[in-house]
Amino acid sequence: MGRLAEDEAVKQIKFSVPGPPFGKQRPKFSRAGKYVKTYTPDETVKYENLVKLMYQQEAKGKMFGEGVELDVRIIAYFAVPKSTSKKKRKAMLEHKIRPVKKPDWDNIGKIICDSLNQVAYHDDSAVVDAQVRKFYSENPRVDVTIRVIELD
Structure with a gap:
């Protein structure tokens, strides 16, 4: 994925990641004799x-240019618990009741932005504005x- 010519520059890309929202997990550690090995959990x-796959399917090989300022908007949609009453379910689907549960909003944002390093942009330091809902x-x-x- 090379840098695009100015006239081909990507301005906006939208995509969805199917399934329940997932948050970035903390690194794990294992000891091998005197050494400690750090690794990322398999689920992460x-x-x-x-x-990455969902971005690449939508972007078709395009990447945001180096040095651009990016705004990332993330909306995480959680499943309504099966045991929920009809009245409460309706309120949840109308966004009157919001999920106050794990994963935390910052861990959702972190896994999305970290995943897209070198895929959507050169580094997630280009993200200067973000929102997770x-x-x-x-x-x-x-x-x-x-x-x-x-x-402007």
Whole structure:
């Protein structure tokens, strides 16, 4: 994935990651004699690969240019618990009741942005504005919008 010519530059890409929202897990440690090995948990690696795949399917090889300022909007949709009453379920689907549960909003944002390093952008330090929101839905997923902040 090379840098695009100015006239081909990506301005905005939207994509969805199917399934329940997932948060970045802490690194794990294992001891081998005197040495400590640090590694990323398998579930985190699998979800990061899914994020990359979904981005690549939508972007078709395009990447945001180096040095651009990016705005990332993430909406995490959680499944409504099966035991929920009809009245409460309706309120959840109308976004009147929001998920106050794990994963935390910052861990959702972290796994999405970290996954897209060297895939959507050169480094997630290009993200200068971001928002993560949590809602309920019949269709659990994470919707992501990345856009270039246009200078006036």
